[in-house]
Amino acid sequence: MSETITVAIAYHSGYGHTARQAQAVADGVEEVPGAAARLLDVSEPGDRLWDELAAAEAIVFGSPTYMGGPSAVFQTFAEGSSKVWSEQGWAGKLAAGFTTSAGVNGDKLNTLTSMAVFAAQHGMNWVSLGLPPAWLFTSTGSADDLNRLGGFLGAMAQAPSDLGPEEHPAAADLRTAEHLGRRVARTAVELAAGRRVTAAAA
Numbered sequence: 542m543s544e545t546i547t548v549a550i551a552y553h554s555g556y557g558h559t560a561r562q563a564q565a566v567a568d569g570v571e572e573v574p575g576a577a578a579r580l581l582d583v584s585e586p587g588d589r590l591w592d593e594l595a596a597a598e599a600i601v602f603g604s605p606t607y608m609g610g611p612s613a614v615f616q617t618f619a620e621g622s623s624k625v626w627s628e629q630g631w632a633g634k635l636a637a638g639f640t641t642s643a644g645v646n647g648d649k650l651n652t653l654t655s656m657a658v659f660a661a662q663h664g665m666n667w668v669s670l671g672l673p674p675a676w677l678f679t680s681t682g683s684a685d686d687l688n689r690l691g692g693f694l695g696a697m698a699q700a701p702s703d704l705g706p707e708e709h710p711a712a713a714d715l716r717t718a719e720h721l722g723r724r725v726a727r728t729a730v731e732l733a734a735g736r737r738v739t740a741a742a743a
């Protein structure tokens with residue numbers, strides 16, 4: 542019998558742009574049959590947050606890029622997970638990441654790399670973005686392309702610092718975030734199905 546698996550989206554957003562990206566990841570998750578998204582704001586840690594993360598099949602981490610890395614609030618959450626780490630409570634779960642910054646580059650890769658190392662410390666399995674780079678990669682590209690910012694490790698989004706979250710990140714970046722949500726959810730559903738087959742054969 543199939544089950545509905547949960548993809549948790551554990552994110553921080555200071556001014557709302559990364560929250561919009563997080564919602565787009567959740568929208569992508571919800572498109573996948575057998576998967577449900579759970580949006581979790583990590584600035585409100587507590588037993589409920591840790592319990593929901595423990596129950597999830599996959600955790601997608603999200604943070605704005607502040608001063609070239611994850612925000613302090615996200616890092617407080619990461620450090621707060623040390624008890625889970627000491628028990629390797631998230632080992633074997635899927636992980637992925639996304640970030641928003643104002644600069645087109647903005648050192649977003651450093652934020653995603655930090656999240657991937659964080660996931661590795663927890664023994665999680667990192668799911669990459671899985672999209673070719675676009676826009677300036679070839680002369681025929683456009684700023685409306687999926688993965689216009691050309692990341693591989695996770696979903697990147699850019700939002701001018703003088704525009705509010707109702708206007709940005711760009712539509713292409715939100716579609717890229719939806720893609721990440723779908724990709725993580727599909728992988729998580731397949732993993733859960735494989736686990737059921739393995740358990741039945743044992």
Ligand SMILES: Cc1cc2nc3c(=O)[nH]c(=O)nc-3n(C[C@H](O)[C@H](O)[C@H](O)COP(=O)(O)O)c2cc1C
Nearest residue numbers: 554555556557558559605607608609642643644647
């Ligand atoms: C403290 C601080 C540091 C920032 N550092 C960077 C940075 O290193 N690179 C960048 O491109 N943008 C930087 N920004 C801009 C934010 O990444 C950008 O405004 C982003 O959309 C904020 O996301 P949020 O609305 O989810 O907080 C910084 C903003 C703040 C407030």
